Amino acid sequence: MNKQQLAAKIWESANQMRSKIEANEYKDYILGFIFYKYLSDKLERFANSQDLSKEDIKSLSEEDQETVDFFKRNLGYFIAYEHLFSTWLELGGDFQVSNVRDALSAFNRLIHADHKRLFDGIFKTLETGLSKLGDTTAKQTKAISELIQLIKDIPMDGRQGYDVLGFIYEYLISMFAANAGKKAGEFYTPHEVSVLMSEIIANHVKGKDKIDIYDSTSGSGSLLLNIGKSIAKYMGNDANIKYFAQELKENTYNLTRMNLIMRGILPSNIVTRNGDTLEDDWPFFDDSDPINSYNPLYLDAVVSNPPYSQKWDPQHKGSDPRYARFGLAPKSKADYAFLLHDLYHLKPDGIMAIILPHGVLFRGGEDGAIRKNLIENDHLDTIIGLPANIFFGTGISTIILVLKQKRTKSDVLIVDASKGFVKEGKSNKLRACDIKKISDTVIGRLTVPGYSRVVSKQQVRDTDYNLNIPRYVDSSEPAESWDLYAAMFGGIPHSELDSLANYWQALPSLRATLFADNGTPYAAPKVDDLAQAIHTHAEVQQFTARFTSSFADFPAHLKQRLIDNIDTTQVPQQEAQIGEEIFNRLAPLPLIDKYQAYQLLAEQWQQIAVDLEIIQTEGFSATRVVDPNLVTKKKDGKDVEVQDGWKGRIMPFELVQATFLNSQLADLHQQENRLAEIGGAIDETFDSLGEEEKSSEAVNDSGDKFVPAVVTKEAKEFKAEQAKSAPFAADSYEVKIIQAADLLAQEKTLKATVKKQAEALHLLTKSTIEGLSDAQVHHLLERKWITPLQEALQRLPGQQMDALSNKLQALVEKYRITYADNALAIRQSERELAGMLGELEGNEFDLKGLSELKTLLMGNNHEQE
Known part of the structure; x- marks a missing residue:
């Protein structure tokens, strides 16, 4: 299974296993065990790297102080053999919940002094929560046994750069968040919002050699990690990124630490703190040496998604340097308190991004005073309005505020991105094209009608510092209007045709071809079939030809970039680079929305990236690997995993069959089509029966199908009877039964043939994949990765013309009936x-x-x- 499939499987099982335990609680258990497995496996890998044999590892004990110290110096902790995750698995039926309790207790004793802040108490939530997994020791043992069996297959050997582990960890966090209701916001920022903030932050700091980033309300740590991941794309050495994280809730703080540690970040680059961001600022010193360790915390980038409109105590905070310059947030809403905390910790050239409720843009009182001070001191750089219902646990409208410590400009960029999303269940979700459009607009500081606007400080002053987005950017769809004359007498108003000016500019003679201009403000259609007239118009065909020409060599370009250099291509950078290539090719072409094209790339890239990851980590031979296709089936009331054929690790069976086994596939399809025809004929024969005839024994009790055995028996009797006397009438019951028997016999024979052919083709496909040449693999990868994207791009001009014909047809229909x-x-x-x-x-x-x-x-x- 690839990482997406494995993550989905673990989530599905975990969600069933948690039974009545709240999702918000159960996540702490499963994620805690995943982290323990990570530490345990890491210790075993380190032991193997030091040439310790299997017997040596089995002898690892807390009593051997020299060995314990050696592991603690290198890893920061020690785990004895009896407490290893692999040992728990080996115990099988002898495993007990006490094994976990003893292991977690021992871990706390065996942390290196230099790593105490990083590891101390990290399993406290798991340790104290074991009793909630069952009301008896036996039930707890059973629940934990099922849980460790569930996660045992997560790869943690570092072969895939911890990406599989990291992906699964964040996937589970996001799924638990989606099921945790209002508590979800306490620990998770949706991935798409994290990516958006990351792109904006990374672009600002990308020229630096060393970068410090900080999340003041870190939750699970995923937002901080996404920032680091985006920054790393621009840096030669991601070891030069240092992560600072602060979180109030202890169980969530533990999630932060686990998440950061498991991503392979150097312990020296992880600085975490369990504390109240507003009450106790990040300490300027180490508690053990306050004088010599004095070091104010100023960072290159600060991000946060604090709890919205939380109550706080502003009393005695007036002299706090974080708030002294700007004012104190009201007691009932701490939003600006979090913002000012983040701003205070920025370096002079630093940048911050914070997610807050929409109300901070226009609330008066203390909030209004702080907002005015931020604007007058030129700290507020950008406002991004997000779609409603985009965060777990709340449907309120939210915004991202981007601020800088020092700016050369005094204006504010306002972006209304509230309309760009896709609906997923009850929630809204930013698409890749939405993220790209927002980040491009922010980085380029663009004014886009109906979407974004750069607003001067004076304009903000003129509205008394009210930053409510609709005051500056009108993203609403224009209300439909009706022309009174056209409604009474007919005709298409030129004013409404003028609203499609972008089409008429790109295709200058098309309007005159479609509509007659009689010198009045109204036009009349000149053609009956608008769609056909548009698609066959010379300028439209030239427009399509220009697009086709612009992308003619695009497949070859992608092949050279992705397939010819498959071992060395940098996967994280490729999507953005290919996206820029698409934008460059579209630049001279009118009408096509470049972000629509980018979305096509993003959707295809998900599969490409997964395949590239597997090939680069497992080797090119992974393209020829065929794995058992495991499915879950019910057996004795339980879900049991069984094999149902085979599937290619990289190569889909359907693609291989269509490419190299086309004749065999065509034969099978022909037989399947014939089988479908016979099935249809059987249904027709059945439907021809009268109501009385359907009550015969040849029809089942439900009255909707033949009973084959009875039909065969009756048909035999009728044929014998017919041979002795005159033929039955053409529409008689006897003739219908004889026809049905013949068809059922053909269907049975053909079903067996189709099944045998399908099985043979399946096995032939398996052997074909295993025997592919390098050239054949390259050809298949091209068809799997590149051809679908190229075909989707080539459909864009036609889709644009379809959109035009639909709009024009709607106009014609609007005024057709007066x-x-x-x-x-x-x-x-x-x-x-x-x-x-x-x-x-x-x-x-x-x-x-x-x-x-x-x-x-x-x-x-x-x-x-």
């Missing part, structure tokens, strides 16, 4: 209704009522005429 047409139709309906009223019967009063209604209807007609 008011006069509607009035005439109403009068006709009233006449018909009046005529029908005369045919109705009733008592004296009913008839009087009908007569009056008829008079009204006829009177209305008379008045209108």
Whole structure:
């Protein structure tokens, strides 16, 4: 399984296993065990690297002080053989919950003094929560046994740069967040929002050799890690990134530490603190040596997603240097307190990004005073309005504020990105194209109508420092208007055609081809089929040809970049570089939305990146590996994993069959089509039975299918009877049964043939993959990675023309039926209704009522005429 499949499998099982335990609690247990496995496996790998034999590892004991000290100096901790995760697995049925309790207790004793801050108490949440996994020791043991069996296959050998482990860890955190309700916001920022903030931060600090980054409300640590990952793309040595994290809640603080440690970050580059960000600022000194260790914390980048509108105590905070320059946030809402804390810790050339509720842009009182000071001192750089319902546990509108300690400009960039998202279940989610568009707009400081605007300080002053986004950027869709003349008399208003000016500019003669201009403000359609007229127009065909030409050598370019250099291509950088290549090719072409094209790349890149990861970590031979296809089936009321055929680790069976086994595949499809035809004929025969005939024994109890055994028996009897006497009538029950028996026999034979052919093709595909030449692998990768993207890109011009024809057709339909047409139709309906009223019967009063209604209807007609 690739990392996505493994992560999904673990989540599905874990979600079932947690039973009645809250998702917010259960995450601490499973993630804690994953972290313990990581430390345990890391120790075993280190032991192997020191040439310790299996027997030597089995003798690792807390009593051997010299060996304990050796491991602690190199790893920061020691785990005895009896407490290793692998030892728990070897115990099998002898494993007990006490093994875990003893192991966690021993770990706390065996931390190196220099790593005490990093590891001390890191398993406290897991240790104290074991009792919640069951009300008896036996139930706890069973629950933990299932859990460690679930996570045992997560690779932690570093062969894939911890990416699989890191991916699974964040995937589980995100899934638990999605199921944790309001508590989700305490520990997780959605990945897409993290990526957006990361791109903005990374672009600002990318020229530095050494970078310090800080999250003042770190949660799970995922936001901080994504920032580091984006920055690392621009640096030669990611060991020069130092991570500072602060978190109030102890269990969440432990998540931060685990997440940072498991990503392979050097312990010396991890500085964490469990404390109240607002009450106790990050200490300027080490508690053990306050005088000599004095060192104020100033950083290159600060990020945070603090709890929204949290209450706090501003009393006695007026002299706090974090707030003294700007003012104190109100007691009921600490949003600006968090912001000022982050800003205070920025270096002079630093940047910060913070997620806050939309209200901070326009609330008055203390908030308004702080906002004014931030603007007047030129700290506020950018405001990004996000879609509603994008965070777990809350549907409120949120924003990202980007601030800098020192700026050369005094304006503010305001971006309304609230309309760019995709709906996923009950939540909204930023797409790759949304993230790209926002980051491009922020980095380029662009003004885009209906999307973003650079606002001067004076303009902000003029609104009394109210930064409510709609005051500056109107992203609303224009309300539909109706032209009164066109509604009464018909015709297409030129003003409404003018709204499609981008099409008419790109295709200058198209408008005159489609619509007649009679010198009035209204046009008339000149063609019946708008879509056909558009697609066959010379300028449209030239437009499509230009697009095709621009991307003609794109597949060859991608092949050289991704396949010819498959072992050395830098996966993290490739998506952005290919995206820029697409943008460059689109630059001279009108009409095509470059972000729509980028989304096509992003969707295809997910598969490409997974495959490249596997090939680069496991070797090129992984392209020829075929794995058992494991599926879950019910057996004795339990879910059991069984093999159902095979699947390529990289190469999809369907692709290999379509490429190299096409004749065999065509034969199979032909037989399957014939089987479908026979099935249809059987259904037709069944449907021809009368209701009485369907009550015969040849039809099942549900009355919807034949019973094959009975049909065969009856058909045999009818054939014998027919041979002795005259033929049955063509539409008789006997003929239908004979036909059904013949068809059922054909279906049974053909089903066996199809099954045998499918199995043979499946095994042939397996052997074909295992025997692929390098050239064949390259050809398949090109068809899997590049061809779908190229085909999707080539569809863009046609989709754009379809969009135009749909808009124009809607305009034509809008004014096709005039008011006069509607009035005439109403009068006709009233006449018909009046005529029908005369045919109705009733008592004296009913008839009087009908007569009056008829008079009204006829009177209305008379008045209108």
